Amino acid sequence: MKKHNVLIGITGGIAAYKIPNLCRLFIKNSYNVKIVMTENATNFVSTLTFEAIIRSKVYVNEFIEGSNESAIEHINLVDWADIIVIAPATANTIAKIAHGIGDNLLTSLMLVASNKTIFICPAMNTRMYLNPVTQQNIEILRKRSFFIIEPDEGELACGDVGPGRLKEVNDIFDLINKHVNALDNFKGIKFIITAGPTIEYIDPVRFISNRSSGKMGIALADYASLMGGEVLLIGHLLQSHGKLFNTIIIDKAIEMLELLKENVKKYDILIMAAAVADFKPKNVANEKIKKGEGLILELEENPDILKELSKLKNDRQVFVGFAAETSNSIENARKKLIEKNLDMIVLNNVLRQDIGFDSDYNEVTLIFKNNEILQIPKMKKSEIASIIVDKAIEIYKSKNV
Ligand code: C5P
Numbered sequence: 001m002k003k004h005n006v007l008i009g010i011t012g013g014i015a016a017y018k019i020p021n022l023c024r025l026f027i028k029n030s031y032n033v034k035i036v037m038t039e040n041a042t043n044f045v046s047t048l049t050f051e052a053i054i055r056s057k058v059y060v061n062e063f064i065e066g067s068n069e070s071a072i073e074h075i076n077l078v079d080w081a082d083i084i085v086i087a088p089a090t091a092n093t094i095a096k097i098a099h100g101i102g103d104n105l106l107t108s109l110m111l112v113a114s115n116k117t118i119f120i121c122p123a124m125n126t127r128m129y130l131n132p133v134t135q136q137n138i139e140i141l142r143k144r145s146f147f148i149i150e151p152d153e154g155e156l157a158c159g160d161v162g163p164g165r166l167k168e169v170n171d172i173f174d175l176i177n178k179h180v181n182a183l184d185n186f187k188g189i190k191f192i193i194t195a196g197p198t199i200e201y202i203d204p205v206r207f208i209s210n211r212s213s214g215k216m217g218i219a220l221a222d223y224a225s226l227m228g229g230e231v232l233l234i235g236h237l238l239q240s241h242g243k244l245f246n247t248i249i250i251d252k253a254i255e256m257l258e259l260l261k262e263n264v265k266k267y268d269i270l271i272m273a274a275a276v277a278d279f280k281p282k283n284v285a286n287e288k289i290k291k292g293e294g295l296i297l298e299l300e301e302n303p304d305i306l307k308e309l310s311k312l313k314n315d316r317q318v319f320v321g322f323a324a325e326t327s328n329s330i331e332n333a334r335k336k337l338i339e340k341n342l343d344m345i346v347l348n349n350v351l352r353q354d355i356g357f358d359s360d361y362n363e364v365t366l367i368f369k370n371n372e373i374l375q376i377p378k379m380k381k382s383e384i385a386s387i388i389v390d391k392a393i394e395i396y397k398s399k400n401v
Contacts, residue, residue: 008026008033010037011090011092012043015165019050019169021169022087035054038093039061061104074108077109087123087172091124122151179226189228189396190266190267191224191229192270193220199251202285203287217235253303261312272306310342320345346366346388
């Protein structure tokens with residue numbers, strides 16, 4: 001197996017003290033490791049500590065007097081690296097990378113590294129993290145196809161409680177390692193994923209719709225592409241996305257159906273996380289309907305997209321649906337699984353206030369064709385997405401031996 005080269009960039013945050021363990025994990029698992037630190041990072045952990053672990057020089061300065069190799073060091077380091085991981089990534093370094101500032105070795109090499117696989121692990125004070133300017137900078141990096149390994153929530157070194165804690169280094173390692181292995185094993189698996197609501201126009205300015213933020217579907221698309229899958233995301237989505245996957249924005253269920261019918265044959269795994277509107281106005285007014293006289297809407301049912309697509313499904317493909325139930329959940333979800341010819345259905349309890357709609361968290365039950373049931377406790381949608389995609393890939397592999 002190829003030994004992968006990981007360049008770890010360490011910036012000046014208190015979480016730097018956790019990075020020796022991250023380095024150890026990479027080395028223990030046969031990665032080659034090189035390290036670049038910012039000056040500030042060396043105030044938290046000395047270069048000596050890291051040099052003892054990786055048994056080679058740690059790079060800090062761009063220009064070292066008397067050395068002629070250092071002037072092009074940033075180019076050499078980038079050429080060497082298969083993967084770049086910045087952990088912890090401070091708000092300051094994230095801002096510099098987002099805006100193309102290269103005022104130290106790490107930020108200069110990031111200007112050269114535009115075609116590399118890059119993981120950013122933000123860690124900082126909660127207010128700094130939630131500050132719109134930091135969020136915008138993170139969004140810029142996401143759009144440039146950087147993988148953002150979001151921080152955990154919890155008590156921070158400064159005493160604040162909230163998001164901003166560096167993700168556990170074991171989890172960071174697992175994600176990156178999984179990504180590397182997935183690239184080797186699963187490259188080329190094609191996902192078509194729907195997310196968010198559909199909207200059904202009443203007149204040019206009004207519509208009816210379903211409650212849905214699209215977060216679950218986006219998390220699924222994020223993880224599937226992180227694992228090396230080729231992803232097409234379809235939905236009425238207001239949030240912006242990175243270039244990790246292609247997105248097609250649609251309004252109406254009927255548009256979603258047409259697009260899927262046209263494309264589904266070319267994909268291996270379909271995940272229908274969209275909250276498709278079940279009903280649409282029978283007649284759509286060409287002009288804005290005047291108020292004052294009330295309005296009686298006549299609705300008709302939208303086609304069931306999954307049912308339509310199941311007619312086109314072949315034996316190699318995996319179809320995953322969602323079910324939002326309020327009662328008799330498991331029984332109803334199972335019925336849908338069979339009716340829609342699915343391999344897995346993800347059951348949400350939509351009556352819970354603390355999870356689901358708009359939340360970053362959810363608690364779901366996975367129900368499989370063979371009657372197996374997997375209860376997933378409350379966790380981040382990004383983590384639930386990884387379980388769903390891993391399961392879908394497992395099923396796909398079993399169908400395509
Ligand atoms: O039947 P129900 O709407 O509960 O089924 C939910 C699942 O079916 C979801 O995966 C949803 O995306 C999909 N669906 C669909 N077409 C509809 C309504 C829902 O494909 N018209």
